[in-house]
Amino acid sequence: MIHIALPKGRLGEKAYQIFKSLGYGCPEIEQDNRKLIFVNRENDVCYFWAKPSDVSVYVERGAADIGIVGKDILLEHGSDVYELLDLGMGKCRMAVAGIRGKRPPADRTLRVATKFPNIARRYYASQSREIEIIKLNGSIEIAPLLGLSDVIVDIVETGTTLLENNLEPYETILPISARLIANKASYKFHYDEIRRISEKIQEKGI
């Protein structure tokens, strides 16, 4: 049986529809219930929902054989998993943003508020820029507005939230999209099944 970790939310629901269209449907998951784990013995598949940032942990530690996760999470956590496919869904970008029309100060340590300290640290290290990381867990956009930070490093999808809060993206760090990941041991012991899923997704051109 293949165990699949799906990220809670729109991306996970879209990903489940892909698996379903490939013949890995699980009626239980489509019902309105309070179950946490959904099994379909006929299709030999088991799904569970996880917080998006935890999907790679479940996969890395073998609680799930495969999973769907954003590239941002993989880069931030440095997860030791196989990244089999770029699904091209959930497209956005990791960007540096700040108050509109204002340039970040170049003459002192830059204060960076972010949920992604590792990505931010690596990006500024590549520019030999000294920074102070302010780790936040949500509502990052408020930080520069309240003077907590000079810039933010965060995911930008359409840029509407930034615009509405008098912020603008300064630089793009990298593009982000959803990835199909696999546990390194599971890949070997369920090779045929995982390979089949991955190839079917590719054939569908997703």
Added chain:
Amino acid sequence: MNSDQIISNSEEADLLLLQQLYASYGYSKFRMSKFEDYTLYLQNKDFLKDGNIISFNAPDGRLLALKQDITLSIVKNAGDADAPHRVYYIENVYRASDDTNDIREIPQAGVEYVGKMDTYVLSEVILLALESLARVSDNYILGVSHMGLLRGLLEKTGLDRTAQREILNCIQNKAAHEIRRICEKNCVENTLAAQLYTLSTLYGRPEDCADALRSMAVDAATRDAVNELFAVYALLQETGHSENLRIDFSVSNNMKYYNGIAFQGFVDGTPRSVLSGGRYDDLMRKFGRKSGAIGFAVYLDLLGVRDSAESADEQILVLYDPQNVSGLAAAVQSLQRAHTAVHALENPQPDARYSRIYRYQEGRLILQ
């Protein structure tokens, strides 16, 4: 039985089997101190799997570290004698976790060969790796690659070390789509880009991967690498232990120190590689040694995790009356299966949890 007991008992059993195996191939036990000079790790920091060194001051003021890696200590002490040096070890290494700042004591067993290299020596060490896995699991896989082929292809790209490392990371993660992106961005020639792409997805029995690998070996260095891989495989086939071997270039080591065959072992039920090794002549050169070297480590703590998880699957309790034990032994036996533990007790233990409870009454097991 608590879980600590399960882990330590299973580790001890695994250790005994591995010791017998290594000794039977003429390897002698190598015993080391728990401590090492801090400078050894500092000067070879990029060789270490984990950068966190646990250091402390000796009474004479020297800065020491808890042993973090065994290979470095063996290489440091290995001479360049004509006779080959075959050793095995069973030691603890100490590492600090990045996430939690915990200090962990990790039991490892391993084998190192230092001396003149030939095809037999390479196949002997890989055979020991295969047999080590077979001793601890019925279902195992040894993934094998060759750093010579990887290095050869990466150097042909003409990219700087950082970009080469980036491609190597993608091969290690089977992220073929990222390889395509990097090659396009850096204008890597199409045939070479396609070869790197193929290498990242290649997985299977050596005979099934032979054509693909031979088509990539177009100069002396890469040809030698592929030929060596298949010469070793031919010897392993004679031993009957090659069934569980797979070509897998996601198995690769640090390009700076490892130069030949690289391998990683997996056992079903354990989420990470439980064995890792390769040929590291270049590390020997860094220490001024002319000999070649190859070895591997088995991570016994991960095997413990597998066993404890499996044992916890089925804990069965049989309650019995000491006055009425006729037929009890046979009844307990009838419940025993792989990965189950049957506890026959007069009274249940207060903190223990069981997946099923039976009462043995009038010669029968009655499910409670």
